[in-house]
Amino acid sequence: MSTTAIALGVAIAAPLLLRLAGSKGPARTATIPQAEERVVIIGASSGIGSELARIYAGRHAHVVLVARRMELLQQLVQELTPTAGSMHAVQGDVTLPEDVRRITVESLKALNGKIDTLIICAGIISVLPFEELAGIDSAKAATGGSDANGTSDSDYCHLLPTNADKALEASTRIMNVNYHAPLNLTSHFLPALTRTSAAGNIIVVSSMAGKVGAPTRSIYCASKHAAQGFFEALGMEVERTGVHVGIVSPGTVATDLRQSAVDLPKAEGSSTSSTLAAPVKVAGTKKGAMTAKACAEGIVRGSDLRQHEVIMPWFYKVSLVLQMVSPSLVRWLAKKKYGYL
Numbered sequence: 001m002s003t004t005a006i007a008l009g010v011a012i013a014a015p016l017l018l019r020l021a022g023s024k025g026p027a028r029t030a031t032i033p034q035a036e037e038r039v040v041i042i043g044a045s046s047g048i049g050s051e052l053a054r055i056y057a058g059r060h061a062h063v064v065l066v067a068r069r070m071e072l073l074q075q076l077v078q079e080l081t082p083t084a085g086s087m088h089a090v091q092g093d094v095t096l097p098e099d100v101r102r103i104t105v106e107s108l109k110a111l112n113g114k115i116d117t118l119i120i121c122a123g124i125i126s127v128l129p130f131e132e133l134a135g136i137d138s139a140k141a142a143t144g145g146s147d148a149n150g151t152s153d154s155d156y157c158h159l160l161p162t163n164a165d166k167a168l169e170a171s172t173r174i175m176n177v178n179y180h181a182p183l184n185l186t187s188h189f190l191p192a193l194t195r196t197s198a199a200g201n202i203i204v205v206s207s208m209a210g211k212v213g214a215p216t217r218s219i220y221c222a223s224k225h226a227a228q229g230f231f232e233a234l235g236m237e238v239e240r241t242g243v244h245v246g247i248v249s250p251g252t253v254a255t256d257l258r259q260s261a262v263d264l265p266k267a268e269g270s271s272t273s274s275t276l277a278a279p280v281k282v283a284g285t286k287k288g289a290m291t292a293k294a295c296a297e298g299i300v301r302g303s304d305l306r307q308h309e310v311i312m313p314w315f316y317k318v319s320l321v322l323q324m325v326s327p328s329l330v331r332w333l334a335k336k337k338y339g340y341l
């Protein structure tokens with residue numbers, strides 16, 4: 001049998017095996033009926049998070065919505081209160097330790113001291129090529145890329161990036177939202193999940209960017225890879241306590257996530273990072289993107305089945321197998337998607 005035939009066989013069989021390996025026994029809804037589930041959704045004001053809110057409300061669950069934009073949360077509360085078991089909004093910035101503590105207390109208070117499911121969906125992105133962000137391109141342009149040749153320190157300044165601080169600042173902001181905040185939220189909610197639920201779940205919305213690299217998304221990829229590593233390890237540590245950790249890795253979803261790009265200019269007076277000064281063309285096609293609703297449905301299904309890993313849409317599982325069999329093909333596909341061929 002040729003190597004190509006073997007690669008193809010693996011590419012087709014592995015997703016099926018992954019799917020089987022990912023689901024564990026009967027649905028969790030047998031233990032926690034839908035209308036009794038107590039859910040906290042972090043990052044619920046828009047996109048995937050708001051669709052999660054709609055699904056849990058439709059199941060008559062008890063839900064707490066968390067984000068910074070309180071007006072959006074309040075609109076959702078108004079829309080969903082008639083169907084939900086109960087629906088509350090808690091405003092907070094998950095990068096602020098004092099807010100995380102308050103979010104935890106207020107959420108538990110709203111849920112009468114009990115929680116079954118913590119969904120960490122808050123996230124932000126970066127969209128510029130790293131060289132552009134750090135001013136490596138402009139340093140080259142200013143000097144024509146000439147080599148250094150001199151005796152004083154200043155003779156070498158033209159070889160330095162013009163904006164390294166900006167790159168570091170973007171990285172710090174993204175890591176704070178996409179990695180440190182999920183870690184801190186987990187610390188805060190874990191005791192209650194362990195003690196007050198018959199089958200506590202922590203569900204983290206990562207990304208395919210946490211699995212494979214993509215040009216123009218270097219800092220975002222780094223943050224999602226960090227979260228992926230943390231939650232994979234944590235899942236094994238806490239399994240014995242009855243708490244399940246599920247990591248969801250969607251491909252492109254049709255939301256306004258790109259509005260949160262920390263490396264694009266923000267509108268003046270914007271209270272959050274979610275309003276760009278002007279519409280900007282960003283690398284990376286949204287063609288074939290899944291809807292936020294479909295993504296949210298996949299997340300809820302993964303939580304019900306207590307799947308350790310949810311990858312959506314299904315064909316991205318093939319790319320993970322391909323990554324082992326033919327990494328150069330996956331690099332080619334990623335470069336094509338982001339216009340780097």
Ligand SMILES: NC(=O)c1ccc[n+]([C@@H]2O[C@H](COP(=O)([O-])OP(=O)(O)OC[C@H]3O[C@@H](n4cnc5c(N)ncnc54)[C@H](OP(=O)(O)O)[C@@H]3O)[C@@H](O)[C@H]2O)c1
Pocket residue numbers: 042043044045046047048049066067068069070092093094095121122123124177205206207208249250251252253254255256257258260272273274
């Ligand atoms: N869209 C995609 O293509 C895609 C693909 C794969 C994975 N994902 C992941 O899916 C998750 C949800 O993204 P989305 O696409 O639904 O984008 P979105 O509509 O921009 O949602 C992001 C959510 O995060 C919240 N958030 C951001 N910073 C926060 C902070 N400091 N404190 C509290 N909440 C904060 C935002 O609320 P406020 O601004 O009101 O605070 C908003 O509710 C993210 O983790 C993202 O990385 C998205």
